[in-house]
Amino acid sequence: MAGSPFDWIDEQARLRAQAGLVRTLRPRPAESHLLDLAGNDYLGLTRHPEVTAAAAAAAHRWGAGATGSRLVTGTTELHAELERDLADFCGFEAALVLSSGYAANLAAVTALAPHGSLIVSDAGNHASLIDGCRLARGTTQVVPHADPAAVRKALGTHEGPAVVVSDSVFSVDGDATPLSELAAVCREAGAGLLVDDAHGLGVLGDGGRGAPHAAGLAGSADTVVTVTLSKSLGSQGGAVLGPAKVIAHLVNAARTLIFDTGLAPAAAGSALAALRLLRREPERAARARAVATKLHELLTEEGLSAVRPDAAVVSVRAPSPEAAVRWAADCRREGLAVGCFRPPSVPDGVSRLRLTARADLSDAQVAEAVATISRTAP
Numbered sequence: 001m002a003g004s005p006f007d008w009i010d011e012q013a014r015l016r017a018q019a020g021l022v023r024t025l026r027p028r029p030a031e032s033h034l035l036d037l038a039g040n041d042y043l044g045l046t047r048h049p050e051v052t053a054a055a056a057a058a059a060h061r062w063g064a065g066a067t068g069s070r071l072v073t074g075t076t077e078l079h080a081e082l083e084r085d086l087a088d089f090c091g092f093e094a095a096l097v098l099s100s101g102y103a104a105n106l107a108a109v110t111a112l113a114p115h116g117s118l119i120v121s122d123a124g125n126h127a128s129l130i131d132g133c134r135l136a137r138g139t140t141q142v143v144p145h146a147d148p149a150a151v152r153k154a155l156g157t158h159e160g161p162a163v164v165v166s167d168s169v170f171s172v173d174g175d176a177t178p179l180s181e182l183a184a185v186c187r188e189a190g191a192g193l194l195v196d197d198a199h200g201l202g203v204l205g206d207g208g209r210g211a212p213h214a215a216g217l218a219g220s221a222d223t224v225v226t227v228t229l230s231k232s233l234g235s236q237g238g239a240v241l242g243p244a245k246v247i248a249h250l251v252n253a254a255r256t257l258i259f260d261t262g263l264a265p266a267a268a269g270s271a272l273a274a275l276r277l278l279r280r281e282p283e284r285a286a287r288a289r290a291v292a293t294k295l296h297e298l299l300t301e302e303g304l305s306a307v308r309p310d311a312a313v314v315s316v317r318a319p320s321p322e323a324a325v326r327w328a329a330d331c332r333r334e335g336l337a338v339g340c341f342r343p344p345s346v347p348d349g350v351s352r353l354r355l356t357a358r359a360d361l362s363d364a365q366v367a368e369a370v371a372t373i374s375r376t377a378p
């Protein structure tokens, strides 16, 4: 008897298990005793009463879903208001909200890299930028990590439109790209710069206005920025920020905008509330950075190999994927939730624990987290 058409999956599953790389979904309870250094709620806003009340109010007023794509029925006044506020806060002419940061990256890369163009992409970029490159009509050249000289060289080989694509803060190690140098290289070559500021918004720059703002690139005619609403803003969704003509082009050309249902009103409303809170309480951004610095300092004092954080992500090296999984599980047993990054999510094959600093962590919680990580270290 013929087997199932999906029998080939068994072999993949066996190889994955052998390599210690099996992933499983684990529903988390609404209330937990765990100290959370695994989520991306950098500013502690996802359960802020103003933010959750805004989500509920938006759902009551506009409905649970957006009802259609942005171009049909999926644009509400809330979406328009969020776009104005995001653009204004980060210093760009215009913004476009999409249903996730992933969709925003696919939109921006594909729409800005037409046939015959060159995309220069950092080797450490997030999967959503990589997938954008794969879907784009232009040709992609991957360059070594955070290396403006390599970008200059790549741009030098090409005639025609070019765009350089990079995370501002890399999600695996929490290190930042040298954004000013990268922008200078782009200007020199007449290339566009597309920065994914998923980990910079709310954490870096004046009051959390992001890495491009900090680098003096806000409002520049040759810079486009993508953000997620799901980390610092504690909500869900994504956005592209940039010159009005780029945003108008995306409305007409970005398939993840045109063929996707608009962001749910509750997500738009809560992101808007979080953004307004951040304007009012800009010290949250500085506190998230200070917590990250303290985590790194204490981990290093304990003799652990942690990467100096440029924003709120702190990465600690583990000797193997199996050891990383065991380490994270031991932390959990001792009351601490941490992220665990293993291949294929890490470009260099090095497994890590991934900690996220939060503005609402106390000094005592930071010390407790480091003590747990150190006690359970392989």
Ligand SMILES: Cc1ncc(COP(=O)(O)O)c(C=O)c1O
Pocket: 100, 101, 102, 103, 105, 126, 128, 167, 169, 171, 196, 198, 199, 228, 229, 230, 236, 237, 238
């Ligand atoms: C650097 C980076 N870009 C984009 C995304 C995708 O954003 P979203 O989760 O909103 O799809 C993430 C994380 O999720 C990220 O870390």
